[in-house]
Amino acid sequence: MALLEVKGLVKHFVAERSLFGRALAHVKAVDGVSFSLDAGKTLALVGESGCGKSTVSRLVLRLIEPDAGTVRFEGRDLLSLDTEALRKFRREAQIIFQDPYASLNPRMTVGQILTEPLALHDLVPPAERRERVAEILRLVGLEPRLERRYPHEFSGGQRQRIAIARALAVEPKLIICDEPVSALDVSIRSQILNLLRELQDRLGLAYIFVSHDLAVVKHIADHVAVMNLGQIVEAAEADALFAAPRHPYSRALLSAIPVPKPRAKRSRIVLQGEIPSALNPPAGCRFHTRCPYVIDRCRSEMPQLVADGIGHATACHRTSELPSSAAIVPSDGGFSPVLEKLVAAFSGGPEAVRAGGVSSLGTDPA
Amino acid sequence: MSASPLIEIKDLRIRFHGDDGRITHAVDSVDLSVAHGATLGLVGESGCGKSVTSLAIMGLLPKQSAEITGAIRFDGFDLLHTPDQTLRDLRGNRLAMIFQEPMTSLNPSFTIGDQIIETILRHRGGSRKSARQRAIELLRRVHIPSPERRIDEYPHKLSGGQRQRVMIAMALACDPRLLIADEPTTALDVTLQAQILELMRELKAASGAAIILITHDLGVVAEVCDEVAVMYAGEIVERAPVDELFASPQHPYTVGLLGSIPRLDHRAEQLATIEGMVPNMAQPPAGCRFAARCPFVLETCTKAPPPLIEISPGHLSRCLRAPLELLVS
Numbered sequence: 001m002a003l004l005e006v007k008g009l010v011k012h013f014v015a016e017r018s019l020f021g022r023a024l025a026h027v028k029a030v031d032g033v034s035f036s037l038d039a040g041k042t043l044a045l046v047g048e049s050g051c052g053k054s055t056v057s058r059l060v061l062r063l064i065e066p067d068a069g070t071v072r073f074e075g076r077d078l079l080s081l082d083t084e085a086l087r088k089f090r091r092e093a094q095i096i097f098q099d100p101y102a103s104l105n106p107r108m109t110v111g112q113i114l115t116e117p118l119a120l121h122d123l124v125p126p127a128e129r130r131e132r133v134a135e136i137l138r139l140v141g142l143e144p145r146l147e148r149r150y151p152h153e154f155s156g157g158q159r160q161r162i163a164i165a166r167a168l169a170v171e172p173k174l175i176i177c178d179e180p181v182s183a184l185d186v187s188i189r190s191q192i193l194n195l196l197r198e199l200q201d202r203l204g205l206a207y208i209f210v211s212h213d214l215a216v217v218k219h220i221a222d223h224v225a226v227m228n229l230g231q232i233v234e235a236a237e238a239d240a241l242f243a244a245p246r247h248p249y250s251r252a253l254l255s256a257i258p259v260p261k262p263r264a265k266r267s268r269i270v271l272q273g274e275i276p277s278a279l280n281p282p283a284g285c286r287f288h289t290r291c292p293y294v295i296d297r298c299r300s301e302m303p304q305l306v307a308d309g310i311g312h313a314t315a316c317h318r319t320s321e322l323p324s325s326a327a328i329v330p331s332d333g334g335f336s337p338v339l340e341k342l343v344a345a346f347s348g349g350p351e352a353v354r355a356g357g358v359s360s361l362g363t364d365p366a
Numbered sequence: 367m368s369a370s371p372l373i374e375i376k377d378l379r380i381r382f383h384g385d386d387g388r389i390t391h392a393v394d395s396v397d398l399s400v401a402h403g404a405t406l407g408l409v410g411e412s413g414c415g416k417s418v419t420s421l422a423i424m425g426l427l428p429k430q431s432a433e434i435t436g437a438i439r440f441d442g443f444d445l446l447h448t449p450d451q452t453l454r455d456l457r458g459n460r461l462a463m464i465f466q467e468p469m470t471s472l473n474p475s476f477t478i479g480d481q482i483i484e485t486i487l488r489h490r491g492g493s494r495k496s497a498r499q500r501a502i503e504l505l506r507r508v509h510i511p512s513p514e515r516r517i518d519e520y521p522h523k524l525s526g527g528q529r530q531r532v533m534i535a536m537a538l539a540c541d542p543r544l545l546i547a548d549e550p551t552t553a554l555d556v557t558l559q560a561q562i563l564e565l566m567r568e569l570k571a572a573s574g575a576a577i578i579l580i581t582h583d584l585g586v587v588a589e590v591c592d593e594v595a596v597m598y599a600g601e602i603v604e605r606a607p608v609d610e611l612f613a614s615p616q617h618p619y620t621v622g623l624l625g626s627i628p629r630l631d632h633r634a635e636q637l638a639t640i641e642g643m644v645p646n647m648a649q650p651p652a653g654c655r656f657a658a659r660c661p662f663v664l665e666t667c668t669k670a671p672p673p674l675i676e677i678s679p680g681h682l683s684r685c686l687r688a689p690l691e692l693l694v695s
Contacts, residue, residue: 185582193637219628257585258583274528346626346638
């Protein structure tokens with residue numbers, strides 16, 4: 001049984017009301033999204049701003065209520081849970097946000113931030129909470145003595161570690177990572193990605209990873225769902241998708257990934273035109289206004305997401321007729337043998353990851 | 367490369383004097399030059415001094431707190447000793463800049479047309495009518511659909527990608543010789559990013575302007591730059607033609623950066639990480655500033671600041687252990 005099973009999720013936000021409060025216009029943020037996620041695996045949701053990927057992640061946690069659809073977590077229907085049961089569910093699923101500066105309370109010490117969930121869910125007796133906080137901090141590569149400090153005393157990467165620690169405190173089975181590394185510098189980003197990977201292996205966590213950075217997605221995800229204007233247009237195993245994306249939108253997205261190799265071989269598809277508004281999505285296929293392969297049928301009839309024999313699903317009328325996409329994703333060529341060895345000097349094992357960012361806190365002269 | 371570069375920076379140092387009397391060494395002994403029509407990538411992480419360097423070129427650093435020494439020569443001007451009035455004539459004219467966040471750099475209470483026309487009238491004069499014609503032309507050049515209608519819209523009506531294109535149109539209004547682009551695509555989705563990069567390439571080919579592209583994204587650098595300067599803790603640690611830099615980086619920091627980006631071509635279990643933190647720039651270390659985080663560090667590295675030495679023609683590294691291939695063979 002899948003850990004999480006989402007079927008036909010719909011969320012329309014009211015964008016405009018009449019004088020008397022009647023809804024005049026809706027933003028179709030999420031329109032019929034289905035997927036499932038196994039324990040210990042990572043599903044990435046990708047797409048452009050406004051495609052609904054963040055809304056999906058909030059619906060899954062019931063931070064906002066869907067208009068239609070079902071969300072099953074370990075077989076239980078989340079939408080039928082009462083307040084008490086929902087509170088219990090929150091122990092099992094947590095979320096980490098993009099901005100580690102905004103998601104931690106500046107008036108609480110790290111110790112208080114991490115004790116709060118323990119107390120709230122009554123997980124650990126008061127006398128043992130400090131020991132547990134120390135344990136969680138070590139788990140994310142921070143020294144326990146830092147628990148008396150406030151968020152502003154930490155760097156961005158360390159704050160994101162604290163946010164991860166807070167999510168881990170309740171021993172969840174699922175963590176939703178909403179652009180968790182987008183606000184971080186390159187070298188810090190790799191530390192956090194390594195940490196997420198390592199925690200997944202060690203604790204058997206499942207992740208829903210929301211990101212617009214496709215190289216990061218390729219690195220971390222087992223499955224990928226590509227979203228456009230509130231709908232999934234393609235869903236597949238990460239390796240299959242990056243080897244040969246099928247939907248024209250996925251092709252364009254993946255062909256545009258900037259790679260760290262000058263004159264990389266690529267056949268970039270530059271989409272013309274603007275992203276249509278989710279307020280008034282185009283009829284038929286929602287991608288047809290920007291699609292280079294559009295035919296008449298696409299303008300009137302909405303394609304269904306259909307999976308092939310190996311579970312690679314595409315929502316496009318022309319899936320079988322499109323040209324091969326084998327060379328769509330640019331190639332970065334990897335490293336030369338010399339560079340490979342030099343880089344290896346930087347790659348520590350898990351121990352080094354855990355120690356990262358700890359030793360030199362407090363560069364202040366005092 | 368032509369005989370005399372368009373812009374030449376010599377021994378640029380920038381110190382900030384804080385209210386509490388603390389002095390921060392933001393930029394130290396930076397030497398750079400960009401030839402006519404070339405694109406230089408200035409790469410580094412938050413706080414490395416790349417944006418401060420570009421603000422110094424533009425003359426936009428606060429005079430009370432920023433102490434700038436060295437020389438910036440641009441097109442016959444010594445920018446650090448140019449009267450404010452002359453600087454104002456240069457900015458937006460021969461010297462233009464686009465910023466990361468197009469929403470905060472456009473004035474929300476004027477139409478985009480007003481803002482472009484103002485630039486044209488300020489520097490080129492002429493009638494408002496002809497300036498408006500030129501503004502429409504510029505918007506068309508950056509691929510804004512139906513520019514004769516969109517010119518009268520306010521910034522909030524445009525999408526993020528369109529706003530960035532309006533910023534570019536404004537920067538191009540007076541055919542600049544040098545365009546400084548500070549993280550121009552960072553706030554954009556990958557499809558829009560591709561559009562903007564394509565546009566910058568197109569415009570460079572058409573106008574022959576030189577570009578300084580400031581970014582932390584090595585993927586973007588690989589796509590558009592001819593030469594790259596990597597900055598760390600206020601210094602340039604490596605400078606090379608773009609192919610060289612990616613094929614054979616000669617400073618450990620550059621190696622660490624390249625290793626920490628997820629690659630599309632092979633799936634590594636662990637990414638490289640650069641342990642530790644950037645030194646406190648109120649008291650920069652005596653020796654190499656990267657020494658505390660460097661896996662190849664020797665005792666001599668911490669004694670005196672290493673000079674920027676030429677490893678091969680055009681390829682400079684501030685590392686005592688370069689060439690690095692000797693370390694692993």
